[in-house]
Amino acid sequence: MNKKIVLDTSIIIDGIISNKIENNEIDEGSEIIIPRLAIDELQSQACKQREHGFVGLAELRRIREKCKIHNIDVRIAGGMPTPGDIKLAKNGRIDSLICAIAEEEEAILYTSDYIQYLTAIASGVQSIFYRSVTSSEFDIENYFDENTMSVHLIEGVEPLAKKGTPGNFILEKISNEKLNKVVLNEIINFLFSTRENKKVSNIEISFDGCYVLMYKNLRIVITFPPVSNKIEITAVRPIKKLTLKDYELDTKLIERLSSDAEGILIAGRPGSGKSTFASSIADHYVSNNRLVKTLESPRDLQVPDNIVQYGSFKNGYERVADLLLLVRPDFTIFDEVRRIRDFELFADLRLTGIGMIGVIHANEALDAIQRFIGKIELGLIPHVIDTVIFINGGKIEKIYELKLTVKVPTGMIEQDLSRPVVEIRDFYSKEVEYEIYSYGEENIIIPLKNIDKKTAGEKNNRINKLAESKIREVIGRFDNQAEIKIISNDKIRILVSKDKIPKIIGRGGSTISEIEKILGVKIDVEAKVPSIGDEIPFSISESGSRIYLLVDEEHIGKKVNLFLNEELLASNQIGKRSKLKIDKKSEVGRKVFNLIMSNNQDALKIYESKGD
Structure with missing residues (x-):
């Protein structure tokens, strides 16, 4: 069938078209359209002594020669690039203009650039993608060795790799040759072209300027303008798959994970081994005849085959979460909890009775709990999270258990100050290390571990400073020049202008009573008499x-x-x-x-x- 074909720069450089003409894969009577922009780009590369420029110009000569023999028309279309087009070439401007020529000519765009192919299809332009015959040379696995955790390929920079194990790795150059845009595009083309060979399991995330995909057991993140200022490819390989036995856990912790714990947070810094530990817990639950699902984007946890891995739906988990309630899993692994809606969804699923294991980035174990404060009600936190496991360097460094009780917070005296308090205990010693409670409208986290008289005094000073700030905010509505003196943990004295006292006291003491109720302290009001x-x-x-x-x-x-x-x-x-x-x-x-x-x-x- 006769057709119009527009060639972009990538397919000209790859030398694919001349071979297709030679093999009669392009019908006689078809018309090949070469954009003027592509010719100018190849000429520019040749003038800079770049190999791809010479290769591309030589391919154009071969195309013309073979088209004459096979009765195929060749035509040049489009104008010269403007200075602005040249300036924006790295941001895909030339590719965009070539795509526009194909649309205007009602032709099929032939390309070896998978990103160009996706862009054309998204724009409603017919396009055919051909992978380079030499693309196997650009397999990203070539950059890995047995000690490599991740590979970082950045335009204009030597390829880098993290080698070692979590908590004990180094970042090193794996070549002295800087990567250019052409090489990186070849790697990208290879990754996408292997989909036909079932090597890419799924494209997990896709939007303008970014792709996240799984290639074999590698998680690949590809960014390019406008998301990043240059092309970057990051490939992360999962650490060796472990079981709970490999962590040498004591029987107490295994018993808690097996029976008592149903709201677990696995916290740690990036690359600390959180997901590996989450995978080992999943394996443990499956071996104990529990139905387990995962919520993850990208879906890169190494889990048994009988665990179904759910991804996000249009960058959100809400609809998938509704499905989970119908599927009725015993446990769901949520990897990773980071956006506000994720925290709310984690809490919703946990409160429906589903056991939840959340993977969360945190610098310390306490930070993981703090990230929930303000996103869900304070009193709900122990019902949502009962166990926090902090991973550092692939090992368990700290374990907390949470409990809600009603008591007078440590450091306060009067019984009428009792309130709901979240106790954070060390799992092994059972010692309360932190208390979280509400004071006025503020949530306060107080460290209790190893408190002596001096640190107790410092703690009370911190409470006093917070209390004074809150008191000043409330009293300032009546007199912003008020002086505040904290007499004890449950009593304060405020000095105000004489004419402000009636407003603060209120009729029958109604106003001051309401203020005392808000602040949770007793208040003496006196006139300010300056010396x-x-x-x-x-x-x-x-x-x-x-x-x-x-x-x-x-x-x-x-x-x-x-x-x-x-x-x-x-x-x-x-x-x-x-x-x-x-x-x-x-x-x-x-x-x-x-x-x-x-x-x-x-x-x-x-x-x-x-x-x-």
Whole structure:
């Protein structure tokens, strides 16, 4: 059948078309269209003494010669590239213009670039992909040896590899030759072309500028503009498959994993061996006749064949999670929990009764728990997570168990301060190392391990600072100049302007009672009576939204009191530029501004504050 064929640069360089013409695989009477852009690109490469330029130009000559013999028309189409097109060539501009020529000519685009092929199909342009006959030379497995954990191929950089084991590896060059765009595209083409040979198990993630796929047992991440500024290929090989016996776990932990634990977090830094441990737990559950599924994207866990691995649906697990409820697994491994919706989904599935094992990035064991705070209610955390296992260097470094209780938090005294407290215990010693509870509207995490009198005092200081911040926020609604003194863990004294006291107390003490309820402490309210010293002369200036009271430099850093007649307006410190700044929009600012407008600023007085 006669047809129009547009060639892109990649298939010209590969020398495929001349062979197809020679073998009568392109019908007589067809028309081959060569984009002017492709010719210019090959000429540019040849001028830079690059082999691909010479190879491509030689292939064009062969195409013309063979087309004459086989009665196939050859035509050049499209204009010269603009300076802007050349500048954006690395970002795929030339490829995009060639694709546009195929669309305009209503022709079939022939390419050896799989990304170009996918782009054409997505754009509604007919396209045929041919892999290079030499693509086996670009098998990414060639960069691996028996000690390689991962390979990192970056445009313009020598190929790198991490070699060793989790917690004990080095990053080293595996060649002194820098990788260029052509070589990386050949590797990408090889990876995608092997799909026909069933070597690629699945393309897990695909969007503009990124692909994540599985090639044999390798997880491959490919990025290119616009996601990254250059082409990068990262290939990660799973560590040796292990069982729980290989971790030499004691019987207590195995018993907990087998019966008691149903909300497990496996935490650790990237490359620490979290997923390997998760796979070993999956294998353990299967061997104990439990039905196990996984939620993962990409699906790269090394699990037994009778475990079905579920991936995300359009970058989300919601619909797949609905399916899990119908399938009714005993346990689900969630690899990895990182987005806000993932935390919510993990909690939802756990609360339906499904046993959950979550793999999560964390620098310390406690960090894994903290990542759930704020995403689900504090009181639900122990019902969602009962065990945290922290992996470091492929070994278990820390195990926590969580429990919810109602008690007076450590460091507090009064019984009426009792509240729900999440206790985080060391699995082996059963010692409570942390407490998590709500104080006002804040969630507080208090470390308790090895507390002596000194550290207890430091802990109480931290509580006091948090409490003071919260108290100041609430009381500031009535008097933003209030002074706060913490008398004990359950009692404070606030000093406010005399005229603010009725508002804080409220009718029949209703307002102060509500404040005490919010803060969880008893409050004494007293009038602020400053101890004043000598009067300080000053001048007034304005600038934008500020009023400035200017004093002599000798008063810099001193605390002063600003009075309007006998009313204390503010107690502040003189700044570095001998100024007392007042915001015009504040209550004090409005009063001072009104005095200025009424030419009555003499009613303002500044006095030194004694003892400061």
